[in-house]
Amino acid sequence: MELCEALELRGRILIADEGLNGTVSGQREMTETYMKVLNEDPRTEGIQFKVDPASGHAFPKLSIKRRDEVVTLDLGKDDFSPDETTGEYLTPAQWRDLMRDDNTVLVDARNQYEWELGHFEGALLPPVENFRELPGWVRENRNRLEGKKIMTYCTGGIRCEKFSGFLLREGFSDVCQLDGGIVSYGKEAGVEGEGFAGKCYVFDQRIAVEVNHTAGATVVSRCLHCGEASDRYVNCSWSRCNRQHFCCASCERDQFRFCSSVCEDASILSLAALGIGCD
Ligand SMILES: [Zn+2]
Ligand SMILES: [Zn+2]
Secondary structure, eight states, X not given: OHHHHHTTOEEEEEEETTEEEEEEEOOHHHHHHHHHHHHHSTTTTTOOOOOOOOSSOSSSSEEEEEGGGGGOOOOGGGOOOTTTSOOEEEOXXXXXXXXXXXXXXXXXXXXXXXXXXXXXXXXXOOOOSSGGGHHHHHHHOHHHHTTSEEEEEOSSSHHHHHHHHHHHHTTOOOEEEETTHHXXXXXXXXXXXXXXXXOEEOSSXXXXXXXXOSSOOOOOOBOTXXXXXXXXXXXXXXXXXXXXEEOOHHHHHHHTTOSSHHHHHHHHHHHHHTTOSOO
């Protein structure tokens, strides 16, 4: 925070134990200093930067948040600690053996943009943009979960400690979770990521990591524009949107990497307002 303020940077930054992710704007010398400092810090060294020239700030203000707030379910006074209540832990081998059982239901505890890139075959995929929306989804979809063995999973197993505990507290009795999450599952010898389709979304510069080493690579995500299978993630060209979306190579050329015509129009308007691109 002090660094960004001293450099008069603005933007959005998320910090988690796994690293740092975000976009900032500022004067060229200031952003160069920012990149140099982060590259010299052992916690963030090797971080990859993408630089886009812009005139003026791309963001109205500076926002820096710790991402461990993703384990918040916004339960207010009903909040609890996973140390007290959490689902049974399954090893990757136990998970693989149980996941195809008729009376189980797999629930992806991640956000939509994560499971779009890859998920366990047959899993329920709640269309949530944020972890804290999961309780609402559960309450609206009780009938899909009732009477079943509920198996929850997430990237590294942290969110599920909370989510599986929430399910127990909601009255579901048979709840388990994938210990160590998808990341551990993909590394487990003898399991080889079996049953996972697509890739795992991760919060660092790799974005996508392979999980299933038993079959050839599968692609389950689709280009936002044409619907063809594609796991190319790009950011919307309009700096204020910057939305990460799937986009095949040919649509990236045709759409100039905008996620929508709204963003394309807005971008042209803001450039025109700055007197760029007008004759
Ligand atoms: Zn396309
Ligand atoms: Zn956009």
